[in-house]
Amino acid sequence: MDMEQLNEVVVVGYGTQKRKDLSGSISRITSDEFLQPSTGSFDQMLQGKVAGVQINQTTGAPGGNVNILVRGVSSISGGNQPLYVIDGFPVDGGSNSNMRGYGGDSFSSANMASNTANRINPLSSINPSDIASIEILKDASATAIYGSRGSNGVVIITTKRGNYEKAQISLDMSYGYQEVANKLDLMNASQYANFVADGRDNAWVFSGGSIDDPNEVRNASSRVRPEFRDPGSLTTDTDWQDVIFRTAPVRNVQLSSRGGTDKTSFFISGGYFSQEGVVINSDYNRFNLRVNVDAQITDKVRIGTSTYGSYGYGRFANTESHYGQGGLLSNVLAASPTIPVYDNEGNYYFNQADVTDGLGFLANVLAVSEGSVDRRNVMNVYTNNYIEVDINENLMFRSSAGINYSSSNIRLWRSTAVPQYTSLNYPATAGATKMDNLNWLNENTLTFNKSFDNKHFLNAVAGFTAQKNSGDRLSAGASDFPTNYVTYLSGGIVNAGTQTLSEWSLLSVMARVNYSYDSKYLFTATLRRDGSSRFGSNFKWGSFPSFSLGYNISEEEFLSNADFLSNLKIRASYGISGNNQIGNYTHIGLLSARRYINESGLIPGLVPSSLANDDLTWEISKQTNFGIDLSLFQDRINLTADVYRDLKTDLLLAVQLPAASGFYSSVQNIGDVENKGFELGLNTVNIQKTNFTWNSNLTFSANRNEVLKLATEGGRISNSPFQITQVGYPVSSFYMINKLGIFMNSDELEGAALFHPRTEAGDIKFEDVNEDGVINQNDRKIVGDPWPDFVWGITNNFEWKNFNLNIAIVGSEGAQTYLESGGALMGSNGVQNGLALQDNRWRSEEDPGDGIIPRAIRSNHALGFGTSSHFLFDASFIRIRNVMLGYNMPEELVSRFRLTGMNVYASVANVYTFTDYPGYDPESSSTGDDVVNAGIDYLNYPLPRTYTLGLKITL
16 A cells, blocks of 8 residues: 555545544445446446445346445344445435335225335436445444445445646446346246146146046046147247346446636536346336535635436336236246247237136236336435634634435326236226425534644544435225226326325534544544434433554564565554434334224224334444454565454344233344354555556455344344344344255155145155154254355456456355245246246156256146245356447647547446346345345346446536
8 A cells, every 4th residue: 555545535424534543344436446337326337446345236126226344244123234424415225126025915995005115226326427435334443434325335425526737527428228138948848848748737637537548537637738739739828028128228427627717616417328128118217416616615614515316217117026026137037938929919928828828927027017017216315505604723624414305206007907816807096106205414513633843743623413304105006996097096096195294303423533643653533422302211322432542563674674574564453333223213112094984884093003212212333343454575475454344233032022012022132143154355566567456455344143032042033034033143034944955756755744745756855854754844944045155356457558447346255045936937836938948857766866856747736836945046157247349539639629638448247247146136135125025136236237338528
């Protein structure tokens, strides 16, 4: 780490520090290190760039969700997203992007009115080109200054400011196209026909018939179409994925100007980003405008503003649901390849006989896509304004006031073309929701800086802040539409709706002291005290202290002749921070609307729905961190390593209550979870010649999560139908019947524990956990978890003359994902089409297949798929994340056009993913930012591969 880097100023929250004086764990990356073209949000760009931070792009949908976990999952029922601070304005992470069950919630007008799952990532409203740097605060010494909001880490985003040099105008234009990065390998028409015939023959034999019996004597579910007996006669072989996937353009135009005088500086930017989705009828567009101004009013007074506005809108495809609920992906993957897309007259093909024959076909996917409308728009306006006054040469006062206003609209529509399972021509319904949110902030700080005898350096900050957030939601739903051509609420009968208002407020005082002696010995102490409306009356205020120590060993005299050593510092810290993402009114006894009957009929009323808890408070994080910073061989090797233990206590859990109380449970602070880990960052200058340089950046992070305490000793919490949280195991471990393999022959059935008394060779073999000779739900066990053993990233940057090449690779090892759509993709029931690997199924003792895929049988009596590990897969991967080649035009050519600089570039994003995961993407998670239920994939929107050409011009 060279002197320029050591003297680099790092934003630490309510102030800055030189990197060499840091004693906490803070990572910093600049826009040059992460900026990638054709990317809608900055968080996608950070993957693999920061040690100790796990970043997952859970969906490839335009404007879609990205999860950031700093040092592991920490809360069971509260939020797990970090706090984001944008130009000094703190905003909570998370956006209710859980899409699991989304389609099932969208059939009745009442469900449509209450369906507020978020498809637009709030961070996508920030223009990545405006960002100057991002600091990620990881240990409690760094995060405690944010008190009750710091336990999940803090991401500080600093946007570009003006300068006092010559004004510049920059134009960045790019155009690209996207394609699905990974199409699933499905059975073709011939394989599918054999699969259907095989499954129905086996079902008929199981019921007592003969495989040679004709359709006339078989029951409906065992009949086989004649052409399926002769697959070679099939003339149609439709790849339904090609029907809804497309090559989609992505455009980005950004124009900015920065400059100033000796008194005033400015940065102004505006732009447009447009991304069409690789799934038909999906897209996202964003307009953005930013104005940052700083002015020196007098020698002692400075003022400034950061003002930003964005407007995003788009269409969003329902990809995450069952095909019986309008899920587009499950529809195309389940539909028979023997069915055409269009009929002889050019209309969307549909034949009731295909539904009756049970071929995994309920409606034409194009009709479903056009009959499902999900349109959204989001407006975000933000301004944060400050005044700074130098009281004397050592003391400075700063006051800021900011407002963040956002407004969003959702319009949902389902026509009669969208089936409700086997109910065709299901009545059309619609819903509309409008949400407004106002967040205001006032912060006031005093900063003291003083140097004594050029040996003692003291920096102190003290301040007071106040913040309040108010959100208002109004929604309505309608049904009984006389036609599919009028999709607005006014076209039907409005018969459902609601309005909610939710507020929270926070008052805080804080102080921090940084002390350095002779640049060798470093000390930082922080204290913040928060008062929150979210806490119970007995614990309205909480205190969050921390301290850290640093020792710059390389500054010692005895190392002055160690030429190989550029920098060596060891760090230690301990602190307490909190998580206030516990809901606005969890501590209050709430009322719910209910109807009751009297002589006049149904009368609206209110009933108690939750029990008050005056002791409810924040979740606590107690974190210990040890770190080392090392630079060797004239800064050719720079290493940062940290080990940590993070104990999360007082986690919110629902404690079961006696029935006499009138309530099922009460939320209390009672759980403990531990995260322990190691993280490493390594920067190397591998080659440094006159015309050629090669730099590398490697990050590695390993975290172990363990539940230490729940409401009852030995108790467990059900997180989903497939996951539990239990003492001694990671949060949300997969809990299900464990698949051992396939019964390869009848001899293996002798004395084996069976799921069904008539289990036969070719069926799945399960583990008899309790050894009672029977396989049932009592044999469930923990078989894995969704958390990786480690994640890593490596970036190589090559520069040769005017060319530069950047290659970024990321990886994850040890995580598991439950393919909830496996019932359709690997159902083995002779109904839906599915993965081509089902062609490797068991057929007979002489043809046992691969030992992984069971036999096909229309009656899945012995499969136990619903809660077994048959659909649980290793989600490890290595991904070539981005390859970018750029060329800086020669100076003589640039000056001829009176330009300061010109750069052309080409890039490929999501080049290739090496994985054994059979779904679209190993990072997929239908639960979005509901991190505690991560690792469940119900066919999320596929991740696109993006090819981009771009041009940057500076005047």
